[in-house]
Amino acid sequence: MAETMENKDKKFVKEIADINDNFAQWYTDVVLKTELVDYGPVKGTMVIRPYGYAVWENIQREMDARFKAIGVKNAYFPLLIPMSFFTKEAEHVEGFAPEVAVVTHAGGAKLEEPLAIRPTSETIIGTMYAKWIQSYRDLPVLINQWCNVMRWEKTTRPFLRTSEFLWQEGHTVHATAEEAMEETMLMLAEYKKFAEEVLAIPVLCGKKTEKEKFAGAEATFGMEAMMIDGKSLQAGTSHYFGQNFSKAFEIKYLDKDGTLKYGYTSSWGTSTRMIGAVIMAHGDERGLVFPPKIAPVQVIIVPVAAHKGGVNEKCAELSEKLKAAGVRVETDDRDMSPGRKFNEWEMKGVPVRIEIGPRDIENGVCAICRRDTFGKAEVPLDRAIEKIKELLSEIQANMLEKSRARRDKKIVEAESLDGILKGVEGQNFVKAGWCGCRECEDKVKETAQATARIMCDEEGVPERCAICGKPAKHKVIFARAY
RNA sequence: CGGGGUGUAGCGCAGUUGGUAGCGCGCUUGGUUCGGGACCAAGAGGUCGUGGGUUCAAAUCCCGUCACUCCGACCA
Numbered sequence: 001m002a003e004t005m006e007n008k009d010k011k012f013v014k015e016i017a018d019i020n021d022n023f024a025q026w027y028t029d030v031v032l033k034t035e036l037v038d039y040g041p042v043k044g045t046m047v048i049r050p051y052g053y054a055v056w057e058n059i060q061r062e063m064d065a066r067f068k069a070i071g072v073k074n075a076y077f078p079l080l081i082p083m084s085f086f087t088k089e090a091e092h093v094e095g096f097a098p099e100v101a102v103v104t105h106a107g108g109a110k111l112e113e114p115l116a117i118r119p120t121s122e123t124i125i126g127t128m129y130a131k132w133i134q135s136y137r138d139l140p141v142l143i144n145q146w147c148n149v150m151r152w153e154k155t156t157r158p159f160l161r162t163s164e165f166l167w168q169e170g171h172t173v174h175a176t177a178e179e180a181m182e183e184t185m186l187m188l189a190e191y192k193k194f195a196e197e198v199l200a201i202p203v204l205c206g207k208k209t210e211k212e213k214f215a216g217a218e219a220t221f222g223m224e225a226m227m228i229d230g231k232s233l234q235a236g237t238s239h240y241f242g243q244n245f246s247k248a249f250e251i252k253y254l255d256k257d258g259t260l261k262y263g264y265t266s267s268w269g270t271s272t273r274m275i276g277a278v279i280m281a282h283g284d285e286r287g288l289v290f291p292p293k294i295a296p297v298q299v300i301i302v303p304v305a306a307h308k309g310g311v312n313e314k315c316a317e318l319s320e321k322l323k324a325a326g327v328r329v330e331t332d333d334r335d336m337s338p339g340r341k342f343n344e345w346e347m348k349g350v351p352v353r354i355e356i357g358p359r360d361i362e363n364g365v366c367a368i369c370r371r372d373t374f375g376k377a378e379v380p381l382d383r384a385i386e387k388i389k390e391l392l393s394e395i396q397a398n399m400l401e402k403s404r405a406r407r408d409k410k411i412v413e414a415e416s417l418d419g420i421l422k423g424v425e426g427q428n429f430v431k432a433g434w435c436g437c438r439e440c441e442d443k444v445k446e447t448a449q450a451t452a453r454i455m456c457d458e459e460g461v462p463e464r465c466a467i468c469g470k471p472a473k474h475k476v477i478f479a480r481a482y
Numbered sequence: 483c484g485g486g487g488u489g490u491a492g493c494g495c496a497g498u499u500g501g502u503a504g505c506g507c508g509c510u511u512g513g514u515u516c517g518g519g520a521c522c523a524a525g526a527g528g529u530c531g532u533g534g535g536u537u538c539a540a541a542u543c544c545c546g547u548c549a550c551u552c553c554g555a556c557c558a
Contacts, residue, residue, distance in 0.1 A: 015494090022552090024552070024553090025551090025552075028551085028552095033493095039550090043549090043550090098556075098557095099556085099557075120558090149558090151557075151558080153556075153557055153558095154483080154555080154556060154557080155554095155555095155556085155557090160558085161557070161558075165558075167558075214558095222558095233558095234557095234558060235558085236558085237558070269558070270558085271558055272558095273558055303516095304516065304517050305515090305516050305517080306516080307515085307516075308516090335516095336516090336519090336520090337515085337516060337518085337519070337520055338516065338517065338518070338519095339516090339517085339518035339519050339520085340518085340519045340520090341518095341519090342518055342519085343518070343519055344519090355517065357516085357517055358517095359517070360517090367517080449554085
């Protein structure tokens with residue numbers, strides 16, 4: 001009996017690759033088998049299926065509410081951008097040129113000027129801002145758009161890197177450098193809060209190196225999340241542009257003192273990549289684990305022996321009560337064995353499962369199982385609603401704690417190149433001193449296949465560069481990255 | 483763009499020295515079941531990625547080609 005169970009478990013685990021053995025394969029399996037996404041007909045594109053899209057909708061709703069609360073307004077700008085717009089900012093065009101997809105024909109004829117499919121919207125939004133902004137009274141401008149963008153990447157992976165992806169991009173203009181920088185840091189902080197409170201992923205924030213910063217930015221700040229395999233994933237960025245874009249696009253305003261000045265701009269973005277981050281930060285050998293706040297289904301009710309009287313009625317009753325309490329609940333009334341349903345919903349990452357059978361009804365209880373710890377408890381039916389609401393927030397909190405504990409164990413310090421190599425080979429984030437030169441950064445890339453993720457100077461800069469031994473200017477987190 | 487791997491039913495695969503296309507899961511129908519992947523019976527489902535060649539005969543041998551996938555360089 002025990003042996004059969006074990007075999008069945010093995011068979012189940014085999015459906016999705018071994019998480020420790022082949023993480024990349026596990027990831028691909030899990031996003032396909034849980035019906036989050038499918039591959040699109042054009043290589044590098046993904047079809048986001050309803051179950052996956054629901055996650056994105058939840059992310060959008062939660063994040064949008066936070067934007068609104070700090071005065072950001074939503075707008076929409078065109079998909080197609082005249083190519084000439086890109087050439088206005090030298091670094092920007094150089095950075096994006098290789099991955100821009102271009103429309104050359106329309107209406108059955110060759111276009112006078114080719115049109116870029118937006119890889120990001122600084123250029124077109126900058127152009128419009130130049131028209132809209134006249135006076136210091138028009139500032140600040142805080143606009144966000146939810147849209148798709150396209151970047152022709154060489155290798156792709158669902159959610160993490162696809163040719164087309166969904167994101168939000170915020171674009172702001174300010175009167176002064178201080179204000180623009182303040183906005184840049186504010187949004188980074190908002191992203192960090194969002195990642196931790198909603199996605200239950202602890203993140204490290206900091207400034208990007210010159211090599212890693214956004215094309216055209218004066219400074220880029222990012223948040224980095226650690227995946228189960230110790231690799232880093234950039235989950236959001238916030239850029240300070242200074243006057244680079246305002247000068248290129250003539251974003252000028254008349255100040256109180258009567259002089260014409262260039263504005264200072266910032267932009268910030270997060271994408272469907274966050275869904276990938278959630279999968280890779282919380283998943284386990286049984287599949288997905290969604291934090292309750294973004295789970296498409298928060299509670300799945302599985303009737304047991306539904307043909308017996310009263311079971312379906314009890315399930316419907318509980319479901320209605322949960323819905324009324326604002327819980328995203330579904331009942332799985334398919335005609336198949338319950339064990340099978342348990343496994344399917346576990347793979348799909350539903351945080352809470354409720355089992356109701358004749359025995360429970362007799363005793364006036366239901367069985368409640370949580371996905372994060374596999375804990376199982378019997379709860380009186382009349383107290384089920386409050387218990388489940390409690391449990392959902394407990395799971396949300398526990399998931400953050402758990403991933404924070406896992407991550408913190410995997411942050412190490414190194415004082416040599418060899419130390420960095422050993423650190424990343426052990427699937428760690430490695431903190432090390434850095435002199436600030438590009439050569440040392442490249443050397444780490446070559447020998448350890450790791451990149452400088454962010455700088456965290458506020459923690460105190462080590463005395464010497466771990467690579468060349470010269471005096472260090474920064475404290476950097478090195479890691480392998482997605 | 484370099485290096486490896488795979489293309490046979492919806493999914494996972496087998497197919498020996500060339501000789502009528504197979505298995506498991508899933509799917510359909512009927513019945514018995516139902517507290518961790520149920521069982522019995524009867525079914526449906528394939529131009530073997532694709533083009534050419536060798537042969538009486540090719541999933542199988544030869545040449546080309548395409549797609550997918552994993553690992554590197556580029557990137558949210």
